[in-house]
Amino acid sequence: SVTQDSKLVDGYVELARLAARQSDWQGLLRSTQYLVQAQPDVAEFWFWNAVASFNLGDINTAESGITRALRLDSAHRVPQMEYLYALVLAHAQKYSAAADHVTTYLKLAPPGAIDAGEAQKRLIEFQGLASTVGTR
Numbered sequence: 011s012v013t014q015d016s017k018l019v020d021g022y023v024e025l026a027r028l029a030a031r032q033s034d035w036q037g038l039l040r041s042t043q044y045l046v047q048a049q050p051d052v053a054e055f056w057f058w059n060a061v062a063s064f065n066l067g068d069i070n071t072a073e074s075g076i077t078r079a080l081r082l083d084s085a086h087r088v089p090q091m092e093y094l095y096a097l098v099l100a101h102a103q104k105y106s107a108a109a110d111h112v113t114t115y116l117k118l119a120p121p122g123a124i125d126a127g128e129a130q131k132r133l134i135e136f137q138g139l140a141s142t143v144g145t146r
Contacts, residue, residue, distance in 0.1 A: 019048055026058055038062035046075075053082035057091050064094065073098045089118035093129055096136070105140035109133055 022041050029037035042059035049055060060075030076095045083091055096111035112133040119126055 019045065022048070026055075030058060030061070033065070035062045035065040039066065051082060053079045053091070054088055056082065057088055057094070060094060060098075064098065069098060069101050073102075086118050089115055089120075089123075090125075092118060093125065096132065100132075100136055100139075103139075103143065105136045105143055109136040109140055112136060 022044050026038055026041035026045065029035075029041055038058060039062035042055055042062060045052070045055040046059050056075045056079035060072045060079060063069075063075060064072035072094070076091060076098055079088070079091050080095060086092075092111045092115035096108040096115065099105075099108040099111060112129050116126060116129055116133065119129070123129075
């Protein structure tokens with residue numbers, strides 16, 4: 011039915027955007043679960059699904075979603091994917107890889123990105139943790 015009624019997909023996109031703006035992670039998850047099934051080749055839908063999963067504490071699902079999103083977004087149209095993947099990697103204590111993805115995010119992010127300052131702080135944190143873990 012989705013292929014026959016694109017307006018249905020558009021409605022779910024709007025619900026997802028609203029849920030994301032309101033930090034309604036359950037609402038975002040519900041909307042994006044539909045969207046990734048309806049249009050599994052859209053990287054942004056996987057990204058938002060991973061954002062919801064991460065914020066709900068489902069790190070495994072977040073990792074699965076963000077890795078799929080990154081594969082689909084080979085042109086790096088959504089730089090925040092790199093940052094989210096860094097957070098997922100840091101949760102798994104893969105600090106060196108997390109630092110690499112934050113660095114990539116900072117290179118791709120538009121000038122004046124809202125979360126660039128926070129990402130820079132995380133980069134320093136992950137680099138420090140990577141060197142500490144590496145010396146054990």
